[in-house]
Amino acid sequence: MAKAIYEGLKFRYKTTVIHRLDPRVKMLLSIVLFALALLGFNFYQEIITFVLVAVPATLAKSLKRLMRVVALSITFGVFVVAINLLAGGTVVESIVLAVRFLEIVASTSLFFVTTSPDELEYVLRWFRMPRDFVFAFATSIRFVPVLLMDLTQIIDAQKSRGLELDRGGPIKRIRNLVPVLIPLIVNSLVRSGELAEAMESRGYGAVKKPTSMDVLRLKINDWAALSLIIPGGALLIWLYIYVI
Amino acid sequence: MALIEFENVSYKMPNEVLALEKVNLRVDEGELVAIVGGNGAGKTTLLKHMNGLLKPVTGTVRVKGKPTTESSVAELSKQIGLVFQNSDHQLFSESVKEEVAFGLRNFGFPPSEVEERVARALNAFGLGQMSDRAPLTLSGGEKKRLCIALVTAWDPIVLALDEPTVGQDHLNKVRLLELVRRLIRDKRTVLIVSHDLEFLWPLQPRTVVMSGGRIVADGPAASIFTNFELLESSGLRQPQLARLAVALESPSPFRDVDEAVAWLREKNGPWSSGSQTAFGKG
Amino acid sequence: MRLVITRILVISLERVAVEFNDFSFTYAGSTKPAASHVTFTVGEGDVAVLAGLSGSGKSTILRAINGLIPHIYPGEYSGSVKVEGMTVQETPTYELAKKVGFLFQNPENQIFMFTVERDIAFGLENMGYDPKVIREKTDWAMDLLGIRDLAKRSPSELSDGQKQRVAIAGSLVMDPTILVLDEPTSLLDPHTALEVVRLTKELNKRLGLTVILVEHRLELVSTIASKIIVVKDGSIWIQGTPQEVLLSDGLEEVGLSLPPVVEVQRKLGLKSGGIALDVEDFVKEVPRLWR
Numbered sequence: 001m002a003k004a005i006y007e008g009l010k011f012r013y014k015t016t017v018i019h020r021l022d023p024r025v026k027m028l029l030s031i032v033l034f035a036l037a038l039l040g041f042n043f044y045q046e047i048i049t050f051v052l053v054a055v056p057a058t059l060a061k062s063l064k065r066l067m068r069v070v071a072l073s074i075t076f077g078v079f080v081v082a083i084n085l086l087a088g089g090t091v092v093e094s095i096v097l098a099v100r101f102l103e104i105v106a107s108t109s110l111f112f113v114t115t116s117p118d119e120l121e122y123v124l125r126w127f128r129m130p131r132d133f134v135f136a137f138a139t140s141i142r143f144v145p146v147l148l149m150d151l152t153q154i155i156d157a158q159k160s161r162g163l164e165l166d167r168g169g170p171i172k173r174i175r176n177l178v179p180v181l182i183p184l185i186v187n188s189l190v191r192s193g194e195l196a197e198a199m200e201s202r203g204y205g206a207v208k209k210p211t212s213m214d215v216l217r218l219k220i221n222d223w224a225a226l227s228l229i230i231p232g233g234a235l236l237i238w239l240y241i242y243v244i
Numbered sequence: 245m246a247l248i249e250f251e252n253v254s255y256k257m258p259n260e261v262l263a264l265e266k267v268n269l270r271v272d273e274g275e276l277v278a279i280v281g282g283n284g285a286g287k288t289t290l291l292k293h294m295n296g297l298l299k300p301v302t303g304t305v306r307v308k309g310k311p312t313t314e315s316s317v318a319e320l321s322k323q324i325g326l327v328f329q330n331s332d333h334q335l336f337s338e339s340v341k342e343e344v345a346f347g348l349r350n351f352g353f354p355p356s357e358v359e360e361r362v363a364r365a366l367n368a369f370g371l372g373q374m375s376d377r378a379p380l381t382l383s384g385g386e387k388k389r390l391c392i393a394l395v396t397a398w399d400p401i402v403l404a405l406d407e408p409t410v411g412q413d414h415l416n417k418v419r420l421l422e423l424v425r426r427l428i429r430d431k432r433t434v435l436i437v438s439h440d441l442e443f444l445w446p447l448q449p450r451t452v453v454m455s456g457g458r459i460v461a462d463g464p465a466a467s468i469f470t471n472f473e474l475l476e477s478s479g480l481r482q483p484q485l486a487r488l489a490v491a492l493e494s495p496s497p498f499r500d501v502d503e504a505v506a507w508l509r510e511k512n513g514p515w516s517s518g519s520q521t522a523f524g525k526g
Numbered sequence: 527m528r529l530v531i532t533r534i535l536v537i538s539l540e541r542v543a544v545e546f547n548d549f550s551f552t553y554a555g556s557t558k559p560a561a562s563h564v565t566f567t568v569g570e571g572d573v574a575v576l577a578g579l580s581g582s583g584k585s586t587i588l589r590a591i592n593g594l595i596p597h598i599y600p601g602e603y604s605g606s607v608k609v610e611g612m613t614v615q616e617t618p619t620y621e622l623a624k625k626v627g628f629l630f631q632n633p634e635n636q637i638f639m640f641t642v643e644r645d646i647a648f649g650l651e652n653m654g655y656d657p658k659v660i661r662e663k664t665d666w667a668m669d670l671l672g673i674r675d676l677a678k679r680s681p682s683e684l685s686d687g688q689k690q691r692v693a694i695a696g697s698l699v700m701d702p703t704i705l706v707l708d709e710p711t712s713l714l715d716p717h718t719a720l721e722v723v724r725l726t727k728e729l730n731k732r733l734g735l736t737v738i739l740v741e742h743r744l745e746l747v748s749t750i751a752s753k754i755i756v757v758k759d760g761s762i763w764i765q766g767t768p769q770e771v772l773l774s775d776g777l778e779e780v781g782l783s784l785p786p787v788v789e790v791q792r793k794l795g796l797k798s799g800g801i802a803l804d805v806e807d808f809v810k811e812v813p814r815l816w817r
Contacts, residue, residue: 011640013678117640139638145682146634150333156297157334160326161394162318162350179346182336186380190332191635198636201592201628202696206620207654213647213664215657282715283686384580411712413580413742415781439715442745481716484745484786484805491809501786505793512816 011116018060022222023119024126025229026111029056032233033107037100039240043092046099048236053106062113066106069113073105117141122216131210139195147188154183245308246270247402247433248294248324253303255289255457263289265457267303271402271435276428278444278465279437281454282479287437288329290454291404294435296320308401322351325400329407331387335379340371343379344394351398365397369423385416392423396432403427404435409443417443445469445483446500453478466497543704543736544568544591548605551586551595560586561760563605568753570703573730573737575747578757579781584740587757588708591738592626593619610703623649627697629707633689634681642684642692643668643677649700667695671725687718694725704736705729711741723747745785748772748803756780769800 013019018026036049057063077098084094115123117138124134155165158179165176218226248271255264263286271277279287292298293305296317305312307323328334337343341362348358366372369389374382379390388408396403405424409417417440424447427434438444444451444465451468453461455478461468468474469486482490488504489497498504549564561583568574576584589595596603597619607614610625630636639645646667650660668674671691681689690710697705707726711719727750730737741747748754754771756763758780764771771777772788773796784792787808791801794815802808 013680118644121640135638138640142638142640142681153328153330154333156292157326157328157330159297159317160295160321160328161334161347162321162398163346164316164318164350179336183333186336187332194630194632194635195638197589197594197598198628198630199638200594200598200619201623201626202636202649203620203623203652203700206623206652209654210651211654211657211660212651213644213657213660282717413781414783415579417783441716476717479715479717481720487805488787488790488808491805492812501789501793504786504790508790508794508812512812 011113013116014061016060016114017221018056018062018114020221021114021225022216022218023115023123024216025218025222025225026115026119027123029225029229030107030111032229032237033110034104035233036236036240037103037107039237040100040103041096042244043096044244045240046096046103049103049107050099052236053103053110056114057106057110060110060114062110065113066109069109070102070106073102077102122212122214125212126216135204143191146191147184150187151180151184154180154187157183245273246306247273247308249304249306249309250290250293251304251306253293253300253305255293255298255301257289263457264293264300267457267459269452269459269462271433273401273433274431275433276424276447276449277435278447278449278451279435279454280439280441280444280451280468280478280480282439285454285479286457287454288406289457291326291406291435291437294320294402294404295324295326318350321400322398323400324402324404325395325398327391327395327403327405327408329410331384331391334391335387337379339376340379340382340390341366341375343390344397347394348398353398361397365393368396369393385412385419388412388416388420389423396427402433402435404437406437407439408436409438409440421446439480441469441475441480441483441486445485448499453480455479470497541569542567542608543570543572543610544738545608546587546590546605547608549587549590549607550602550604551590552602553586554600554602556601559602559760561590564757564760564762565605566755566762566765568736568738570736571730571734572752573727573739573750574753574755575744575751576738576740576755576757577742577744577782578763579742582757582780583760584757585708586760588628588706588738588740590614591622591704591706592628593617593622620652623702624653624700625702625704627694627700627702627705629690629693629697629705629710631709631712633686633693636693636696637681637689640680641677642673642679642681645681645692646696646699648696653700663699663701667699670698670729671695685718686714687721690714690718690722691725694729698729698733702735704738707737707739709740709742711743711746719743719746723750726750742782744768744772744782748785748788756782768803772803773801 033053036052040046040049054063057066080098080101081094084097121134121138124137163176163179166173168176250267250269253264253267254262257263267290279290281287289298293300293312294307296312296315299313307320312320335343337346344362344365345358348361353361366375369392371386371390371393379387382390392405408420412420421443424434436444436449448465451463451465452459453468453474460478461474469483470490472482472490475482485498485504494507498507545567546564550559550562552559564587576587578584586595589599590607591609593614596615603615609622614622637645638648643664647660647664650663668677671694673688673691673695676684676688681692684692710722714722723746726737726739729735739747748768751768753765754768755765756771763780764774772784777784785803787805788801788803791808802811
């Protein structure tokens, strides 16, 4: 499950109109869509929000992947419907609520599937986050696939020694995790030690304000996108709140 | 009887890469088989099919005649003992003896037998003195031996080692070689997945060459290891002794240095003392 | 131009790149010294191979070159280590990082960023270079290692050999004069291992880099080495040219495997003079041997 979500959200390098936008513009777009998803309370609003998320996702050739992420969250959606029904909501209300939840997921995912972790790092720097924090954040994302690989290999190794993870009662099952978690932790510690050595060897912390290879600069297509997103977003939010 | 049989096995990774393609392989009782190839040739994927960690997409893998799709990983692992490349991916117990006991308990051996088997396995691998030490404090070579010991403890019908020499220094490799020789003397069926041909050469195993998920050759070491083109195209390097035999046009490959020396002496006559200094750059 | 001239002057005047003088080190919390009374020099442009069993102290010696010892690993330090004239003990690691490129065993753990080019630029960013300079140098390093086409790729998609190249580019981008490699081939298959060894030699030739390399498969490196230093229990057991070292007695005891072709020559009774280090040279010499 975790692996499926990770696969869904993992960035893949593409060169579409959306991918080429400045990451800050993509972030703004995602925030506006997120706000619209949050504000949507009726059927029409849900439809409009859906279209507004689907269009950039299609332009980014990532609609399918986005839908897969959404499909994975459907369980939660069903859960939302159930709770709402139990709490005395009508069927339509409950469905709208669930759709709203899914749209929130979709609008945030849009940012992650179109923005490389690299760009994300630039955005964090642009927000003047402390260098150590940005670096820790970046490496933690960078090492997700590496740790997943470790995890798979550890599970395979222990299964080959007769470990059956999904066997026994709840307590036994938790105990079953020990042979997997200990090697995983030990390996991660070894890795982080080597990582620290490598950072040191590459001059980490040499100057107070490290520079970066690329500087975020808004290009003409970014301005064009902004001129659509800002007034359009403001108008829609106003419409959502006061009109429809 | 064939212990392991691959019949037209193909396997696709989740990312659609074909990791095994139409593999046919048969391993008989008492054989020593080396599976060689560069990194990414599909060797480990092949191993994982043997104890059911992976199930074939097409084709059939049979262990003792029974398709692996009909057994659990645990049932198969009791028969096919896999030793993975990275020891640190396996060791987790407080003590060496607990580490060995883990597998035995999983496979349902009664407590009295567990104790007996632990002691036997540790002594056989020269780890008897360390039974109370924490596995994580062992050296790299000791960890590797422990990982092999803990699998042999349950007496699988096949012992399969994945890249046993990676990260090991020369001394440990020499010990590993001795250990494999002993396993063969004990009539065990042993599979070694490796790209370390220098290590495999003295063992003269039946050698299966993999490349790009396919088996591209299967035969005695003497004929495979002397085939330069085959090895090069499979991401491997000829052992130096095999290269030497080919370069000197020896009719048979040299298994060890002594054979090479004997052959050189025989061919060229006795050594003349005066030529010693004439050698090399001067 | 002036830079080039100074460089040549420096090379011809001070030919020593790395100098260990009676260096001993005991890690904090340990009682046994990891290195004791280590003395050796590596000249500019040399390829020095450090060999010995695991745990013999090779890694400790390497880490004393780029300052991880004593700056990151505290302990009892005596003697001195000089790198390009700088005393390591008194020089911060980021200063040493400009002179010493360091390559670890597992390239996976030294690639931090999400794209190859960003990772290669990492060191330069740390040094606070101007974005334009970073771009230029990064492109130069990628071209040098033939990985320009991988610029936008994510490190997790690369093959082992490619990862090793990225890691090398990431240290060369800082324009170091010394490249230190800690068992760079131990996780690689033989083909890729040979590729890395050849690449190292090429960089040594083309850039005049001083190379210090840990490797116990002498078969793989004896032909490119100008010096072999054998370490045992934290001390230097023997050092010299490959010829000298490979002809010395007792190498098996310190856990070194002689290249089989060298062993053949030794068993034939060759005690003095040069020995052939690889099969091709040996075969060429055979007729002369029995002259």
